[in-house]
Amino acid sequence: MQLYTFFNSSASYRVRIALGLKGLTAENIGINLRSGAHRSEDFLALNPSGQVPTLVDGETRLSQSLAIIDYLDRLRPVPLLVPASGQARDQVLEIAQLIACDVHPLNNLRVLKYLIGEMGLSDAQKNTWYAHWITVGFDALEAMLPDHDGWCVGDTPSAADCCLVPQVANAERMKIDLAAWPRIVRIAAFARQHPAFVQAEPQRQPDYTA
DSSP: OEEEEOTTOHHHHHHHHHHHHHTOOOEEEEOOTTTTGGGSHHHHHHOTTOOSOEEEETTEEEOOHHHHHHHHHHHSOSSOSSOSSHHHHHHHHHHHHIIIIIIHHHHSHHHHHHHHTTSOOOHHHHHHHHHHHHHHHHHHHHHHSOSSSSOSSTTSOOHHHHHHHHHHHHHHHTTOOOTTOHHHHHHHHHHTTSHHHHHTOGGGSTTOOO
């Protein structure tokens, strides 16, 4: 199994956490988004969308983080990162998709580079854009979460936590003050103590650069 990844990619970070929670290992192949390695002919042949993460497992090739997590759940069902049924499943998917579909796409690297490049925005304007969409998303997310030192849903880690922690790390990297969202902060701090979350941290990846 190979995981094409970039240490600072939030979506890659999600999958690294999921692999750790499953006790699965994958060969990490760094794709440097800063240098444009994701636009190389070889990588586009593997993944026409030119994005990370990309998971290769035999004949299986997947390039969306939530699809990869679903695949890992079917590959190794214990522990399930998306509950099989019931309210817990609904809550996990709601939280995971809020982050992965509403918040992250507006603030990922290619969007921020487009704002500065083709759109000609200043760094200050780019940062205002980022802060606005983080605020909109985190305000909604905060209302969905329990007020405790624990996981997003129930008593075990889930795909919701796999999405939450990387998005918090992303916001911290962009110097967003998280004080307005104490539930998000507490749950992220709790999750970050788990070995799978520690091992998945950007600074611990073989392709890490400061």
